[in-house]
Amino acid sequence: MIALSPFARKLGAFVALSDAELAALDQLYGRRKSFLAGRDIVYQGQIKQSAYILASGWVCSYKILPSGTRQIVEFQIPGDFLGLRSVLFRTPDHNIEPITRVEASEVLASDLLDVFGRTPRLATAVLWAASRDEAMVVEHLVGIGRRDALERTAHFLLELCTRLMLVGMATTDGYACPLSQYHLADALGLSAVHVNRVLRELREDALLTFQKGQVTIHDFKRLIDRVEFDRTYLDQDGPLLR
Amino acid sequence: MIALSPFARKLGAFVALSDAELAALDQLYGRRKSFLAGRDIVYQGQIKQSAYILASGWVCSYKILPSGTRQIVEFQIPGDFLGLRSVLFRTPDHNIEPITRVEASEVLASDLLDVFGRTPRLATAVLWAASRDEAMVVEHLVGIGRRDALERTAHFLLELCTRLMLVGMATTDGYACPLSQYHLADALGLSAVHVNRVLRELREDALLTFQKGQVTIHDFKRLIDRVEFDRTYLDQDGPLLR
DNA sequence: CGAAACGTTGAATGGTTTCAACAAGAGTGG
DNA sequence: CCACTCTTGTTGAAACCATTCAACGTTTCG
Numbered sequence: 001m002i003a004l005s006p007f008a009r010k011l012g013a014f015v016a017l018s019d020a021e022l023a024a025l026d027q028l029y030g031r032r033k034s035f036l037a038g039r040d041i042v043y044q045g046q047i048k049q050s051a052y053i054l055a056s057g058w059v060c061s062y063k064i065l066p067s068g069t070r071q072i073v074e075f076q077i078p079g080d081f082l083g084l085r086s087v088l089f090r091t092p093d094h095n096i097e098p099i100t101r102v103e104a105s106e107v108l109a110s111d112l113l114d115v116f117g118r119t120p121r122l123a124t125a126v127l128w129a130a131s132r133d134e135a136m137v138v139e140h141l142v143g144i145g146r147r148d149a150l151e152r153t154a155h156f157l158l159e160l161c162t163r164l165m166l167v168g169m170a171t172t173d174g175y176a177c178p179l180s181q182y183h184l185a186d187a188l189g190l191s192a193v194h195v196n197r198v199l200r201e202l203r204e205d206a207l208l209t210f211q212k213g214q215v216t217i218h219d220f221k222r223l224i225d226r227v228e229f230d231r232t233y234l235d236q237d238g239p240l241l242r
Numbered sequence: 243m244i245a246l247s248p249f250a251r252k253l254g255a256f257v258a259l260s261d262a263e264l265a266a267l268d269q270l271y272g273r274r275k276s277f278l279a280g281r282d283i284v285y286q287g288q289i290k291q292s293a294y295i296l297a298s299g300w301v302c303s304y305k306i307l308p309s310g311t312r313q314i315v316e317f318q319i320p321g322d323f324l325g326l327r328s329v330l331f332r333t334p335d336h337n338i339e340p341i342t343r344v345e346a347s348e349v350l351a352s353d354l355l356d357v358f359g360r361t362p363r364l365a366t367a368v369l370w371a372a373s374r375d376e377a378m379v380v381e382h383l384v385g386i387g388r389r390d391a392l393e394r395t396a397h398f399l400l401e402l403c404t405r406l407m408l409v410g411m412a413t414t415d416g417y418a419c420p421l422s423q424y425h426l427a428d429a430l431g432l433s434a435v436h437v438n439r440v441l442r443e444l445r446e447d448a449l450l451t452f453q454k455g456q457v458t459i460h461d462f463k464r465l466i467d468r469v470e471f472d473r474t475y476l477d478q479d480g481p482l483l484r
Numbered sequence: 485c486g487a488a489a490c491g492t493t494g495a496a497t498g499g500t501t502t503c504a505a506c507a508a509g510a511g512t513g514g
Numbered sequence: 515c516c517a518c519t520c521t522t523g524t525t526g527a528a529a530c531c532a533t534t535c536a537a538c539g540t541t542t543c544g
């Protein structure tokens with residue numbers, strides 16, 4: 001098997017894809033665009049009738065409160081859809097920040113619907129991925145509402161790990177992670193100072209190290225036990241739909 | 243105009259509905275079911291290939307953590323869809339609790355798709371409502387992550403107010419609310435004790451009273467200013483799509 | 485009437501934030 | 515190439531918001 005795009009890899013985990021379906025996937029990819037780290041992708045206008053599929057780089061979507069603090073709602077990594085709903089529904093009310101340099105393929109709504117019509121299994125796969133994204137936002141909400149800082153942080157990093165494994169960018173030993181402690185803080189609803197302390201604790205307990213753009217998991221099993229991470233959607237080694 | 247169902251009322255706020263479209267809506271309603279307060283609607287099996295439209299009563303969906311605490315993700319009120327995604331996507335991993343006695347009409351996936359195909363404006367309206375639901379979950383996440391207890395609580399009660407106004411069950415003076423302080427606590431990520439204190443503060447500041455199943459808003463404008471509530475989707479006095 | 489659920493309040497505890505100060509590394513322009 | 519600044523990371527101490535524990539009042543309902 002030759003190198004698949006992260007997107008194809010991810011969908012392949014949900015639905016076993018035939019060569020024909022893989023070919024149909026290619027039709028989705030439109031114009032390639034790149035965005036610079038830090039410079040917000042203003043949703044108004046820029047992405048209006050089109051969505052993107054992330055080819056490389058990390059992105060986050062967030063909201064800013066009148067007080068000036070912000071809350072990151074979710075991160076997108078290679079293989080993820082960006083703005084899928086905004087194509088179908090309405091202009092979103094949140095901001096998008098590229099965390100690294102980002103390469104993304106534009107996806108036109110018309111192409112998407114066209115491919116969906118001709119290869120229903122692809123539609124299933126895409127919607128499945130979308131529903132997983134939504135489940136993650138819910139999981140995120142639960143974590144912020146009911147888990148303490150350490151559990152929440154570890155959970156988040158473990159979830160990132162499972163997502164990255166889907167596209168071949170992580171193993172249970174760790175992964176490259178371009179996030180700053182400020183990003184973590186804004187996502188976890190904590191202060192950056194406290195994130196720092198929590199990371200130190202995780203490191204001193206020899207569970208996990210978050211340093212210099214690298215997450216190293218020292219004891220995967222013990223970490224999972226310690227924070228009661230639910231492995232159900234982790235133990236997916238084959239497509240769900242054949 | 244004769245009495246519309248809450249569902250029709252809500253959609254009417256998004257899309258101006260013709261008589262023909264209102265008639266098409268009626269086709270959606272299938273078997274009527276009722277559920278008892280407190281008895282969880284187990285998602286596995288019960289609601290599998292069908293969704294529901296709430297006719298009367300309140301429902302909440304929540305997740306339970308290994309520690310035993312729970313986090314309520316969202317509430318559904320009359321006019322809301324229940325399990326829309328589970329029809330399209332996969333079986334959800336959360337529980338559903340009817341808070342009051344609930345009357346709901348079953349909606350078959352086939353009927354839904356059929357109506358969508360024949361009256362695209364209805365499809366737009368339904369998807370619009372779905373996207374608003376999703377936006378609310380995000381708003382909820384932001385609140386839990388970045389607002390203090392008082393702001394969070396007031397925000398939540400104001401949001402409920404705007405939702406209920408859409409279906410004619412609230413005014414800016416208040417509304418009937420069957421939630422207990424425990425429900426509030428589980429939704430807001432707070433302890434019930436602290437919710438009680440926060441409610442007292444809101445009451446003593448003559449902003450809002452939450453008592454005996456009734457939310458009374460004493461000073462709508464001052465409350466909104468105090469907690470920096472965003473009125474944008476509040477000031478909707480006409481359909482967005484004509 | 486009694487029990488169970490819900491609401492209320494105080495005091496002690498604790499997790500998290502804020503403030504403040506400093507170290508280390510990356511990028512920038514002179 | 516070095517000084518400079520800016521961002522990111524690190525640590526301690528004080529302050530604060532929210533939780534927990536515990537007790538008691540109130541309502542609801544069988």
